[in-house]
Amino acid sequence: DVKVTQSSRYLVKRTGEKVFLECVQDMDHENMFWYRQDPGLGLRLIYFSYDVKMKEKGDIPEGYSVSREKKERFSLILESASTNQTSMYLCASNMNTEAFFGQGTRLTVV
Amino acid sequence: DQQVKQNSPSLSVQEGRISILNCDYTNSMFDYFLWYKKYPAEGPTFLISISSIKDKNEDGRFTVFLNKSAKHLSLHIVPSQPGDSAVYFCAAKISGTYKYIFGTGTRLKVLA
Numbered sequence: 746d747v748k749v750t751q752s753s754r755y756l757v758k759r760t761g762e763k764v765f766l767e768c769v770q771d772m773d774h775e776n777m778f779w780y781r782q783d784p785g786l787g788l789r790l791i792y793f794s795y796d797v798k799m800k801e802k803g804d805i806p807e808g809y810s811v812s813r814e815k816k817e818r819f820s821l822i823l824e825s826a827s828t829n830q831t832s833m834y835l836c837a838s839n840m841n842t843e844a845f846f847g848q849g850t851r852l853t854v855v
Numbered sequence: 856d857q858q859v860k861q862n863s864p865s866l867s868v869q870e871g872r873i874s875i876l877n878c879d880y881t882n883s884m885f886d887y888f889l890w891y892k893k894y895p896a897e898g899p900t901f902l903i904s905i906s907s908i909k910d911k912n913e914d915g916r917f918t919v920f921l922n923k924s925a926k927h928l929s930l931h932i933v934p935s936q937p938g939d940s941a942v943y944f945c946a947a948k949i950s951g952t953y954k955y956i957f958g959t960g961t962r963l964k965v966l967a
Contacts, residue, residue: 749898751898776953778955780957785864785959787861787944787957787959787960788899788944788957789957790954790955793953793954795953803954835898835899837898842889842904842948843901844889844901844953844955845901846891846898846899847898848896848897849896849898
């Protein structure tokens with residue numbers, strides 16, 4: 746079974762903090778993704794990575810950066826957290842057609 | 856501009872009956888369409904997919920239909936069960952990439 750693991754289920758951070766969300770996959774997948782899910786907006790792509798140290802911006806990259814130093818690990822960084830970044834963050838990986846998701850991190854910025 | 860649309864935010868169905876979830880798309884550059892199921896506080900789980908060259912794919916109680924001329928796909932769940940109550944997202948994969956465009960989701964409630 747494919748396993749995508751996100752380091753935290755719930756996080757509460759203060760405005761202006763630097764926040765790291767970690768994701769690890771165990772299936773040697775080339776591609777990894779970060780999405781955010783908001784009510785009425787579905788899943789929106791923040792960044793994706795198709796290889797180690799390779800990344801591409803998704804649809805809403807502003808305020809975020811990513812790091813992929815190892816194939817199995819993809820990190821999302823909120824440089825200076827703001828309240829409008831309160832959301833459910835979902836990491837995914839894939840090799841072919843379907844993407845496999847982690848359990849999500851519910852981030853609240855206060 | 857929403858390229859993948861799920862126009863029904865919610866749907867209620869009696870247990871044992873058919874659930875039909877719909878999705879429309881505007882871009883012809885998609886090569887695969889997928890359906891995901893999501894429970895609260897969990898990540899989406901892959902359900903079923905269909906290639907753009909097919910018009911039907913079936914897996915147990917789940918069948919996906921693709922109507923390319925109408926740019927429409929639907930997910931049929933027969934028979935519906937209370938455990939099927941969740942939010943369902945349709946997604947489209949852009950040809951030649953690994954990028955997915957997701958719809959906004961439909962909340963299905965199966966009534967016992």
